[in-house]
Amino acid sequence: MAGIPTHIKAWTYSEYGKSADVLKFDPAVPIPEVKDDQVLIKVAAASINPIDYKRLEGGFKDTDSPLPTAPGYDVAGVVVKVGSYVNKFKVGDEVYGDINGNALVHPKVIGSLAEYTTAEEKLLSHKPQNLSFAEAASLPLTIETAYEGLERAGFSAGKSILVLGGAGGVGTHVIQLAKHVYGASKVAATSSTGKLELLRKLGADLPIDYTKENFEDLPNKFDVVYDAVGQTERAFKAVKEGGKVVTIVPGGFHNGIFFILASDGAILDKLKPYLESGKVKPILDPKSPFPFSQTVEAFSYLETGRVTGKVVIHPIP
Secondary structure, three states: OOOOOOEEEEEEEOOOOOHHHHOEEEEEEEOOOOOOOEEEEEEEEEEEOHHHHHHHOOOOOOOOOOOOEEOOOEEEEEEEEEOOOOOOOOOOOEEEEEOOOEOOOOOOOEOOOEOEEEEEHHHEEEOOOOOOHHHHHOOHHHHHHHHHHHHHOOOOOOOEEEEEOOOOOOHHHHHHHHHHHOOOOEEEEEEOHHHHHHHHHHOOOEEEEOOOOOHHHOOOOEEEEEEOOOOHHHHOOOEEEEEEEEEOOOOOOOOOEEOOOEOOHHHHHHHHHHHHHOOOOOOEOOOOOEOHHHHHHHHHHHHOOOOOOEEEEOOOO
8 A cells, every 4th residue: 555664763672771772763764564354553652661660671582572672552643544354444544452362472572562563353442533653552551450450359339349450551450440430439549649639539438548548557448459550469458358459460379360461352342432431531641752762761660650641742753
């Protein structure tokens, strides 16, 4: 098709290590092939997640795709080509999603930190019209992770929940989904002092300043504790008898429900009405968006662990 280049700009790394050392701008990477069940996306925005730098540091090299690779799971952009089996999307559609079906097994060689990337149609959803590309790109991995954890914990209307790491990428969505989608009776969440007001705005009834109080000392226990920070052992002291602890941080306590997200566009489809009505909102860190030229700075900032919501890179390129 006319207008699609053979080579594209991307951020890539050829060896594992720290992002500041190994992530380099490459002005001429071969454009990825589009398989029958995939679409080619002209990338407008991407967001980065801790899994991106864990992968970059060689955290799961045994199952990774071959290097060099361009990182990036979350994408928002425009479909410019469709594979022969694709029927959910057509050229010109604005889409978003997490482009890697299995986070740890052979993620895409050319991820979303590139001018173009590919994704299977089942991983993508139509972008809600009220959201910018930057806002849409912030959502997929974290909102799907939040939803999947609540589902695995059997969360439902009238139950209470404690969210550990309420101001982070996943936590901001756990609070919103629990309150505004599932109908939680009570949402408590932890953050540092400066982020308590955000927790309230998102729907937390009880914001907890972890620098001043220990959540496990709260007199009332919770039906579900969602651990987005890796405090699973402490989480069990805050859960009711028969309640559930769900965690997204490996190496946790053996009784917790630990899972790694399998990306699924159907979750985004299901949540679209809540995103369109504004009941559930994308939360971008105040430093976002970073321009494409400052991708290394964006990684360095994400690696501080002090991010509120999401780090987004936009415009691309």
